[in-house]
Amino acid sequence: MKLTTAQALVAWLTAQRSATLDGDEVPLFPAVFGIFGHGNVLGLGTALAERRDELPVWRGHTEEGMALAAVGLAKATQRRQVGIATSSIGPGALNMVTAAGVAHANRLPLLLLPGDTFVSRAPDPVLQQVEHFGDPTVTVNDAFRAVSRYFDRITRPEQLIATLPQVARVLTDPAEAGPVVLALPQDVQAETYDFPDALFEPVVHHVPRPRPDRRSLAAAAEVLREARRPLLVLGGGVRYSGAGERALEFALRHGIPVTETTAGRTLVPHDHTLYAGPLGVTGAASANTLAAAADVVLAVGTRLQDFTTASWTVFAPEVRMVHINTARFDAVKHGALALVGDADATLHDLGPELRDWRVDSDWTARAAQVRAEWDAHIDKLRAPAPGLPSYAQIVGVVNELSGSSDYVMTASGGLPGELVGGWRAAGGQPTMDVEYGFSCMGYELAGAWGAAMAHPEGLVTTLLGDGSYLMLNSELFSAAFAGHPLVAVVCDNDGYAVIARLQEGQGAQPFNNFYADCRTNHAEPPRVDFAAHARALGCSVFTASELGEFGDAYARARTAATVEHRPAVVVVRTRPSAWTEAGAWWEVGVPQYLSGRAEYDRSKPGQVRYTHRS
Numbered sequence: 196m197k198l199t200t201a202q203a204l205v206a207w208l209t210a211q212r213s214a215t216l217d218g219d220e221v222p223l224f225p226a227v228f229g230i231f232g233h234g235n236v237l238g239l240g241t242a243l244a245e246r247r248d249e250l251p252v253w254r255g256h257t258e259e260g261m262a263l264a265a266v267g268l269a270k271a272t273q274r275r276q277v278g279i280a281t282s283s284i285g286p287g288a289l290n291m292v293t294a295a296g297v298a299h300a301n302r303l304p305l306l307l308l309p310g311d312t313f314v315s316r317a318p319d320p321v322l323q324q325v326e327h328f329g330d331p332t333v334t335v336n337d338a339f340r341a342v343s344r345y346f347d348r349i350t351r352p353e354q355l356i357a358t359l360p361q362v363a364r365v366l367t368d369p370a371e372a373g374p375v376v377l378a379l380p381q382d383v384q385a386e387t388y389d390f391p392d393a394l395f396e397p398v399v400h401h402v403p404r405p406r407p408d409r410r411s412l413a414a415a416a417e418v419l420r421e422a423r424r425p426l427l428v429l430g431g432g433v434r435y436s437g438a439g440e441r442a443l444e445f446a447l448r449h450g451i452p453v454t455e456t457t458a459g460r461t462l463v464p465h466d467h468t469l470y471a472g473p474l475g476v477t478g479a480a481s482a483n484t485l486a487a488a489a490d491v492v493l494a495v496g497t498r499l500q501d502f503t504t505a506s507w508t509v510f511a512p513e514v515r516m517v518h519i520n521t522a523r524f525d526a527v528k529h530g531a532l533a534l535v536g537d538a539d540a541t542l543h544d545l546g547p548e549l550r551d552w553r554v555d556s557d558w559t560a561r562a563a564q565v566r567a568e569w570d571a572h573i574d575k576l577r578a579p580a581p582g583l584p585s586y587a588q589i590v591g592v593v594n595e596l597s598g599s600s601d602y603v604m605t606a607s608g609g610l611p612g613e614l615v616g617g618w619r620a621a622g623g624q625p626t627m628d629v630e631y632g633f634s635c636m637g638y639e640l641a642g643a644w645g646a647a648m649a650h651p652e653g654l655v656t657t658l659l660g661d662g663s664y665l666m667l668n669s670e671l672f673s674a675a676f677a678g679h680p681l682v683a684v685v686c687d688n689d690g691y692a693v694i695a696r697l698q699e700g701q702g703a704q705p706f707n708n709f710y711a712d713c714r715t716n717h718a719e720p721p722r723v724d725f726a727a728h729a730r731a732l733g734c735s736v737f738t739a740s741e742l743g744e745f746g747d748a749y750a751r752a753r754t755a756a757t758v759e760h761r762p763a764v765v766v767v768r769t770r771p772s773a774w775t776e777a778g779a780w781w782e783v784g785v786p787q788y789l790s791g792r793a794e795y796d797r798s799k800p801g802q803v804r805y806t807h808r809s
Contacts, residue, residue: 196389196390196391196392196395197387197388197389197390198387198388198390199238199242199352199384199385199386199387200238200349200352200355200379200383200384200385200386200387200388201238201239201241201242201379201384201385202242202245203352203355203388203390203394203395204239204242204308204355204359204377204379205239205242205243205245205246205250206246206394206395207355207359207394207395208223208224208250208279209222209224209246209249209250210395210396210397210398211223211224211363211397211398211400212397212398212399212400213275213276213367213399213400214275214399214400214401214402215272215273215275216273216275216437220399221275221276222250222276223276223277223363223366223367223400224250224276224277224278224279224306225251225268225276225278225648225649226250226251226252226253226265226268226278226279226645226648227243227250227251227252227253227278227279227280227281228252228253228255228261228262228264228265228278228279228280228281228645229243229252229253229254229255229261229280229281229282230254230255230256230257230258230261230281230282230283230287231281231283232282232283232284232287232310232323233283233284233310233322233323233381234282234283234284234285234287234288234309234310234311234323234379234381235281235282235283235284235308235309235310235379235381235384236283237381237384237385238379238381238384238385239281239308239310239379239384243281253648253673253677254673254676254677255280255669255670255673256669256670256672256673257290257641257667257669257670258280258282258287258288258290258291259290259291259293259294259637259641259667260637260640260641260644260667260669260670260673261280261641261670261673262280262290262291262293262294262295262305262307263293263294263297263635263637263638263641263642263645263667263670264278264280264641264642264644264645264648264670264673265277265278265279265280265294265305265306265645266278266294266297266298266301266303266305266630266638266642266645267604267628267638267641267642267643267644267645267646267649268645268646268648268649269298269303269304269305269645270301270303270628270630270642270646271602271628271645271646271649271650272649273434273435273437273625274303274304274369274372274402274435275402276649277304277305277306277366278305278306278645279306279307279308280294280305280306280307280308281307281308281309281310282307282308282309282310283309283310283323284309284310284311284312284321284323284324284334284335284336284381285322285323285324285325285335286323287309287310287323288309288310288311288335288336288339288378289335289338291307291309291339292338292339292342293635294307294374294635295307295339295342295343295374295376296342296633296635297630297632297633297635297638298342298373298374299342299343299344299373299374299633300632300633301431301458301630301632301633302372302373302431302498302522302632303372303373304365304366304367304372304373304374304375305373305374305375306362306366306374306375306377307339307374307375307376307377308377308379309336309339309376309378309379310378310379310380310381310384311334311336311348311378311379311380311381312324312334312380312381313380313381313382314350314380314382314383315382316331319331334348334378336348336376336378339374339376339378342374343373343374343375343376344365344371344372344373344374344375345361345362345365345373345375345376346375346376346378347361347376347377347378348377348378348380349377349378349379349380349383350380350383351383351386352383352386352387352388352390353388353390355390355394356390356391356394358377359394362375362377363398363400367400367402368402368403369402369403369432369435369436369521369522369537370405370520370521370522370523371522372435402435403537404436404536404537404539404540405521405535405536405537405540406536406537406540406541406544407519407533407534407535407536407541407544411532411533411534411535412534412541412544412545412548413548414532415493415517415532415534415545415548416545416548416549418491418515418517418532419449419491419493419517419549419552420549420552421491422490422491422515422554423490423554423555423558424485424488424489424490424491424554424558425449425451425452425489425490425491425492425493425554425558426451426452426454426471426485426486426489426491426492426493427442427445427446427451427452427453427454427493427495428454428455428456428459428474428492428493428494428495428497428503429442429453429454429455429456429459429462429463429495429496429497430455430456430458430459430494430495430496430497430498430503431456431458431459431496431497432459432495432496432497432519432520432521432538433459433462433495433496433538434458434459434462434496434625435496436496436537436538436539436540437539438495438496438537438538438539438542439462439463439622439625441538441539441542441543442462442495442538442542443463443467443469445542445545445546446469447469448546448553449549449552449553449554450469450553450554450555450556450558450559451469451493451554451559452469452470452471452485452558452559452561452562453467453469453470453471453562454470454471454472454473454474454478454482454485454486455472455473455474455478455482456473456474456475456497456500456503457473457475457477457500457502457503457611457615457629457631458497458629458631458632459496459497460473460615460618460620460625460627460629461618461620461622461624461625461626461627462620462622462625463620463622464620464621464622464623465619465620465621465622467622468562468563469559469562469563470562470563470566471484471485471561471562471565471566472565472566472569472616473615473616474486474503474504474509475502475503475504475505475509475777475779476501476502476505476612476777476779476780476781477502477611477612477615477616477631477777478503478615478616478777478779479566479569479616479777480565480568480569480572480776480777480778481562481565481566481568481569482565483505483509483777483778483779484565485561485562485565486509486510487509487510487511488511489510489511489514490511490513490514490515491514491515491516491517492510492514492515492516492517493517493518493519494516494517494518494519494520494531495518495519495520495538495541495542496519496520496521496538497520497525498520498525498528499518499525499528499529500631500632501781501782502631502781504803505779505780505781506780506781506782506798506802507529507802507803507804508779508780508798508801508802508803509779510803510806511803512801512803514803514806515532515806516529516530516531516532516806517531517532517534518531518532518533518534519534519536519538519541519542519545520533520534520535520536521535521536521537521538522535523535529803529804529805529806530805530806531806573587573591573616573617573775576588576591576617576775577590577591577617579742579743580742582741582770583740583741583768583769583770584739584741584742584745584767584769584770585769585770585773586609586610586613586686586769586770586773586774586775587613587617587773587775588742588745589613589658589684589686589745589767589769590610590613590614590617590618590658591617592742592745592746592749593656593658593684593749594617594618594619596746596749596750596753597654597656598653598654599621599623599626600624600626600652600653601626601653601654601655601656602626602627602628602646602650602653602654602655602656603618603626603627603628603655603656603657603658604627604628604629604630604639604642604643604646604655604656604657604658605629605630605639605657605658605659606629606630606631606634606635606636606637606638606639606642606659606663607630607634607635607636607638607639607659607660607662607663608636608659608660608662608663608691608692608693608694609660609692609693609696609774610658610659610660610686611629611631611634612774612775612777613774613775614627614629614658615629615631616775616777617775626653628642628646630642636662636663636666636667637663637666637667637668638663638667639657639658639659639663639683640657640659640663640664640667640668640670640671640683641667641670642657643655643657643674643681643683644670644673644674644677644679644681646681647674647679647680647681648679654680654681654682654753654756654757655680655681655682656681656682656683656684656753657681657682657683657684658683658684658686659683659684659685659686660685660686660687660688660691660692660693661685661686661687661688661689661690661723661725662690662691664685664725665723668728668729668732669732671683671729671732671733671734671762671764672732672733674761674762675732675733675734675761675762676733678760678761679760679761679762680756680757680759680760680761680762680763681756681762681763682749682752682753682756682762682763682764682765683729683734683762683763683764683765684749684764684765684767685725685729685764685765685766685767686767686769687725687766687767687768687769688768688769688770688771689709689710689711689771690708690709690710690711690712690713690771691708691709692708692709692771692772693774694708695708695709695712695771696772696774697783700791701783701785701789701790701791701792702789702790702791702792703789709771725764725766726738726764726766729762729764729766733761733762734761734762734763734764735752735755735756735759735761735762735763735764736763736764736765736766737749737751737752737755737763737764737765737766738765738766738767739765739766739767739768740767740768744767745765745767748765748767749765752764752765780794780798780801782795782798782799782802
């Protein structure tokens, strides 16, 4: 089949299918987000135009934003579908590097197709080309190598035959999932080649479910049977495996209290008798209390990031770790006894090894007891009070008015702590995306656009601060133009409040975070009219300055987004210094002369450096 390189790539993309967790067959690549320039408009752009009915292309307005939308799409489909983003060469390509970092940190599949300079070098230096004096083979796209799971530069059309199976492998492998970058020199995009027909035959990709070896299972079962105070930690791998129900059955059978990581949030119904709450710095004091007393931790599908482990101080120094993960890289962390396998398959195989073993009922009952205490604390934080509303109160209203099939998101600032720590999930399906692997400001809006595409059965609500809104808001217009409904709650507290909290809480002087502490030549500097700005981007807009107003505004925004098929933005003034505290430590570099150094010196010795395997 004689095709250009670009035509062959697009034909292959349209032939790839994916099996969902429910067994349905869907396109592996359901959407392309594109901004065209001289590096991709004629080659790849023409090929996409020819297949527009099979592979929808959505116009983005920043390359970073549209690539983040593709990340949000992947998360909302439990990694069963992959978004694509394409750009021209130079600055357009480099704008997508941040999104690649988000996908890499969060283990989410993403396909990036940046244009590249001419392989022929005939017109060098081409517009937007950066020249390296000592290496003419280097282009700006090499910057992607640090944030790619798989990187290739296609310098000959026939190279697609070898590389495309590797692309599919990485994007659908639970242990390898992450960003794939295919750099496409613009002259090669237009070259033709006689490609084998077999390359374009439809393929359905089923996510593999590897199982651990029997010796590891037996060793893990022995450790668990010796446990008196075990704790089950459910991470994002449980979500992507579809193992939530299996994990809860396992916990009930053996009486093990359950906690969640940020990526695993909403796997467990809030009122489940064994649920102790989310773990870590942005979690709940209830889960952290149990973690400190646990003698064995069974971690499932988590990379045990520092916010989950409170910089490895949330567990007792003598704790033993058993870790189920598809990625051996994660499974062996901190000396854990590794069970390398799929979460659902491994829990299925581990159950019979434990036979009738069950934890003492006093330990089992502690989960409900400590969570009830945390619930009472959250109830107080959510209670109506005069003045500007707090983040906790905003989250409470959104939680109360959201349905079981709705989807809630955030990424940076103080809102992850409020959403992870305070949200009460109905359970049954993952309904939260807190991007706290890379904590990328701006993901809240761009990622919500992608999530709205992938989540038509419920309404997407994204919560963000004024700082994130100002950093990346252009995809609000993209979603409005495309006709994808979502609700964005913009909490305006006059600056980077959570970093000001970190700064001042450690004894440093207020500086460059709140606008009041920033340099300006104005006696009265201007303020942003977020409502007018969002309205100008094609959104329905509602405003509030107190809790009762917010409840009414949010309810009306939900209706407007659904009826008008476009984003609805709620702008609400919030308190700048009211937070939900989980009572956990987070290690940051504190100079000796700041007051926060004393707490640092007290907490640092409590870090678990390496766990006991036997």
